[in-house]
Each structure stands twice: as C-alpha cells, then as structure tokens.
Amino acid sequence: MPEYFVVRGTVEHGDERGRELGFPTANIALRDQSGSVGDGVWAGWVRRADGTPIPAAISVGRRPTYYGADGYRLLEAHLLDFAGDLYDETLVVWLGAHLRDQQAYASAEDLITALKNDIAAATQWAANHPAETLPDPGEPPLGEVRRIKS
Numbered sequence: 001m002p003e004y005f006v007v008r009g010t011v012e013h014g015d016e017r018g019r020e021l022g023f024p025t026a027n028i029a030l031r032d033q034s035g036s037v038g039d040g041v042w043a044g045w046v047r048r049a050d051g052t053p054i055p056a057a058i059s060v061g062r063r064p065t066y067y068g069a070d071g072y073r074l075l076e077a078h079l080l081d082f083a084g085d086l087y088d089e090t091l092v093v094w095l096g097a098h099l100r101d102q103q104a105y106a107s108a109e110d111l112i113t114a115l116k117n118d119i120a121a122a123t124q125w126a127a128n129h130p131a132e133t134l135p136d137p138g139e140p141p142l143g144e145v146r147r148i149k150s
C-alpha cells in the first residue's frame with residue numbers, strides 16, 4: 001500500500017523569489033515549526049479548491065540556501081504546466097515520492113539545476129500515479145503534515 005503525506009493549507013504570499021528564479025511556488029505555512037515530519041523535496045499532486053488535480057514538485061522545509069538552518073518551515077509547491085493565481089486558495093497537497101533532502105546550494109544556478117531535475121522526476125512520477133489513485137485525505141487541520149495510507 002503506498003503511503004502519502006498530505007497537507008491542507010491556504011496559499012500565502014511568499015517573497016516572490018520563486019518567480020525570479022523562474023519557478024513560482026504556492027507557499028503554505030506549517031503549524032509545526034520545530035518538527036521535521038515530511039521535510040524534503042517531493043513529487044506529488046495538488047488539488048485546487050474547485051477539485052482540479054495538478055501535478056507538482058514540492059519542497060517542505062526551511063530553504064537552507066537562503067535562510068540557513070533556522071528559516072521559517074513551510075511547504076512550497078511548484079505546479080507543473082500551470083500559470084495562474086492561487087493566493088488565498090485552500091489546497092490539498094499529496095507528497096507521493098521523496099526525491100531528495102533539502103540542500104544549501106552555493107548559488108541560485110545550482111538550485112535551478114536541482115529544480116529542473118526535481119520537475120523531470122515529478123512529471124514522470126505523476127504520469128505513473130494518476131490523480132484518481134490518490135487516497136482520500138479527509139479534511140485535516142490547516143498546515144498540518146498528516147500521514148495517510150491508500
């Protein structure tokens with residue numbers, strides 16, 4: 001039985017660096033700032049408020065490239081082949097396959113190279129794990145990382 005982490009949360013304004021890097025993200029605040037459950041980079045799915053599923057490359061953690069070890073802990077989803085406004089929308093995010101740990105990169109270029117690999121891996125994972133196969137997450141509290149089984 002595949003296991004997933006699921007996070008439900010409302011999209012907040014980030015520092016807009018994602019747009020500069022060329023990889024905009026939907027940012028969701030995590031309630032638990034001291035823990036590490038689900039930290040890392042993932043292939044997964046995002047479900048919009050209207051029910052539309054969109055594959056995504058997702059980062060959970062503190063963005064050590066920019067904030068060292070004690071940055072604000074959050075979830076950031078880069079939706080694949082998506083352009084649009086998600087601010088203030090409540091999303092459900094399934095973390096399906098752990099791709100790697102978060103890393104402190106020496107430069108923005110190195111982070112961009114890693115992001116391109118993550119996106120390729122997430123694209124492939126989503127093709128093999130269609131949205132119809134995702135387990136029902138129920139309605140977990142906003143900003144909590146929950147483990148569920150299908």
Ligand SMILES: Cc1cc2nc3c(=O)[nH]c(=O)nc-3n(C[C@H](O)[C@H](O)[C@H](O)COP(=O)(O)O)c2cc1C
Pocket residue numbers: 014015016017018019021023024025027041042057058059062063064065066076077078101102103104105111114115118119
């Ligand atoms: C798939 C993915 C992987 C990421 N991996 C890392 C990482 O390894 N290290 C890191 O510091 N930040 C990582 N990030 C976060 C980026 O640093 C972040 O998206 C960028 O700084 C933009 O932040 P903003 O949306 O608040 O502007 C990742 C983001 C995504 C979407």
